[in-house]
Amino acid sequence: MSKDIVVKKSKLNKKGVFAIRNFKRGEVVLKWKSKKVLTKEEVDRLPESERHHVSHYTPGEFLLQQKPERFVNHSCDPNTKVGNNCDVAIKDIKKGEEITSDYSVADIQLHFKCDCGSKNCRKYI
Numbered sequence: 001m002s003k004d005i006v007v008k009k010s011k012l013n014k015k016g017v018f019a020i021r022n023f024k025r026g027e028v029v030l031k032w033k034s035k036k037v038l039t040k041e042e043v044d045r046l047p048e049s050e051r052h053h054v055s056h057y058t059p060g061e062f063l064l065q066q067k068p069e070r071f072v073n074h075s076c077d078p079n080t081k082v083g084n085n086c087d088v089a090i091k092d093i094k095k096g097e098e099i100t101s102d103y104s105v106a107d108i109q110l111h112f113k114c115d116c117g118s119k120n121c122r123k124y125i
């Protein structure tokens with residue numbers, strides 16, 4: 001496990017990823033360990049619970065996220081974005097803050113109710 005983040009209980013979900021040091025905007029918070037590339041057909045065959053952990057990779061290819069990156073919760077006001085198989089800080093993140101990402105920018109059809117609590121929460125993704 002990285003010394004930058006820790007997985008623990010979250011208010012957003014059962015588990016979440018939290019910063020254990022300060023991050024500057026633009027810094028890589030979490031490098032994904034995912035190496036498993038799936039085709040669209042393989043993604044379609046995954047159970048719904050697993051499909052939540054699929055991320056766009058290249059056109060027509062998808063990554064099944066591993067731990068700990070799959071514990072990064074969705075927020076409508078996220079503090080990271082996905083880039084180059086990493087979660088990259090889009091604002092300064094303080095030690096102890098939960099790491100969040102906007103799932104809806106991924107190229108996957110995901111539909112879920114959101115309860116992230118941010119001011120601009122879209123409620124239904």
Ligand SMILES: [Zn+2]
Nearest residue numbers: 076114116121
């Ligand atoms: Zn929300």
